[in-house]
Every structure is written in C-alpha cells, then in structure tokens.
Amino acid sequence: MTAAAIHPAAPARRYGSSRIGSVIRLYFTNPMTIAVTPFIVLASIFVLNLAIWVIVVVSSPGNTNFAEGFSYSGASAWIFFYMAVVAIQAMNNTFRLALGYGATRRDFYLGSALVFVAMSVVFTAVITILGLLEEVTDGWGLQGRMFTPVYFGDNWGVRIAVILCLFLFFTFTGSAFGAVFVRWGRNGLLIFGGILLAIVVAIGLAIALLDAWGPFGSWLDANAPLGLALWSLVPSAVFGVAGFFILRGATPKS
Numbered sequence: 001m002t003a004a005a006i007h008p009a010a011p012a013r014r015y016g017s018s019r020i021g022s023v024i025r026l027y028f029t030n031p032m033t034i035a036v037t038p039f040i041v042l043a044s045i046f047v048l049n050l051a052i053w054v055i056v057v058v059s060s061p062g063n064t065n066f067a068e069g070f071s072y073s074g075a076s077a078w079i080f081f082y083m084a085v086v087a088i089q090a091m092n093n094t095f096r097l098a099l100g101y102g103a104t105r106r107d108f109y110l111g112s113a114l115v116f117v118a119m120s121v122v123f124t125a126v127i128t129i130l131g132l133l134e135e136v137t138d139g140w141g142l143q144g145r146m147f148t149p150v151y152f153g154d155n156w157g158v159r160i161a162v163i164l165c166l167f168l169f170f171t172f173t174g175s176a177f178g179a180v181f182v183r184w185g186r187n188g189l190l191i192f193g194g195i196l197l198a199i200v201v202a203i204g205l206a207i208a209l210l211d212a213w214g215p216f217g218s219w220l221d222a223n224a225p226l227g228l229a230l231w232s233l234v235p236s237a238v239f240g241v242a243g244f245f246i247l248r249g250a251t252p253k254s
Helices: 016-027 031-060 076-099 106-138 139-143 157-209 211-222 226-231 233-247
Strands: none
Touching: 016 076, 016 106, 031 076, 031 106, 031 139, 076 106, 076 157, 106 157, 106 233, 157 211, 157 226, 157 233, 211 226, 226 233
C-alpha cells in the first residue's frame, strides 16, 4: 500500500478587503464616539434653538413674521464642526487597535475613509429629513429654520448636495488632523493647524494687496451656495490624500 502524503492546511489568508471590513467593524464596536454623541450634539443644539425661538416670539407679540430673520441661522454649522472632531477622535482611538489586529496602515485609512463617507451620507439624510419636517411644520410652529437656512439654497436638490459636500469637507479635514495627531502628537497638530491658518491669512493678504475683494465677493455671490459646495470637494480630496500619506509613517504608541 502506498501511503498518501498529508500536507498541513495552508493558513487562511486575509485579503485587503477583509482587513478593510474589519477596520470598519472596529469603528462601530464602540458607537458612542462615531454615532451616538453626534446625535446628542445635534439634538442639544436643536433644543437650544427652540428655546431661543420661543423667547423671540413671546417677546415680540406684535410681530408675526420671523421667517426671514430665522433663515440666517448658523446653528446647524456646529454639527459640521463637530464631525471634524469626531474624525480626529475616531482615528486616534482606533489606529493602534486596528494595527494590533493585523490591519495595514493602508487598510486602516481606506476603512476610515469609507466610514467617514458613510457618516456623511447618513447625516445628510438626517438633516434632509429634519429639514422636510421643518418646512411642513412651518419651522416647528415658530418659523424657525435650523435645517433649511438660506446658506443651504432654496431647493432640495441643492440643499442635499451642499449638506453632503460640507460633511465630506469637515470629516476629511478631521481625518487629516487625526492622521497628524496619530503620527506627531499634539505638537504636530498645533504646527499643522498653524500652517493652514498661515495659508488662509496669506490668501487674504494677496486678495487685499491686489484690491480684489470686490471681484472675490462677486465670485462668491455668483457661485453660492452650490458652486462653493462643489469647490469644497477639492480641499476635501487634498485633505483625504494628505491624511493617507501622513499616516503611512505613523507608528503605534503605548
């Protein structure tokens, strides 16, 4: 009899897509940072605005038209800024753990980017639904406009595009800051923020020296809000790519 050779089973190979999926699941093992807290922040801002609207309406018994004044509310801006903070915290809290489970830096960043895009889509849908309710209820019965301010445009196609672009911009800006913090810590974050601030100031100085504030204002008026939102995709992409290359040199820290 001839004995058949028995070979040990080859170890299962974890492909890139599997590791990226693991990174995505890792983000949601503790949904407090990535999902729950942003909704708490949004609800808190909304309740605070309701209180302000009630105070204004009750204090102005002879006035029945508040819609125009309330349409310039900037309350919804807070959730966009907070999403940048969420992206920074999420990357810092997840990076070391993801590498410990065998993910590469590339897998981690691609998984993170997919999470941030998904977050942007979900929160765009939430803001859109709340905006529809705001219109149907005539501003929650107070003519308030937190989810349909003038900055989002005057039709729903434009509003959805503007909101989505804003979420993408802030989440990928946050991802770049998060990558800087993971690689260089607090000092790197301060330097990176200082560089960006210097760039913004330099642009403003160039516009002033060229006496171009008039044309610049005309360009803003001509492109707002949809054009500006679409233009924001450029820095979003730049921050997204920059975050990837910054993170390539990062090392897990104890």
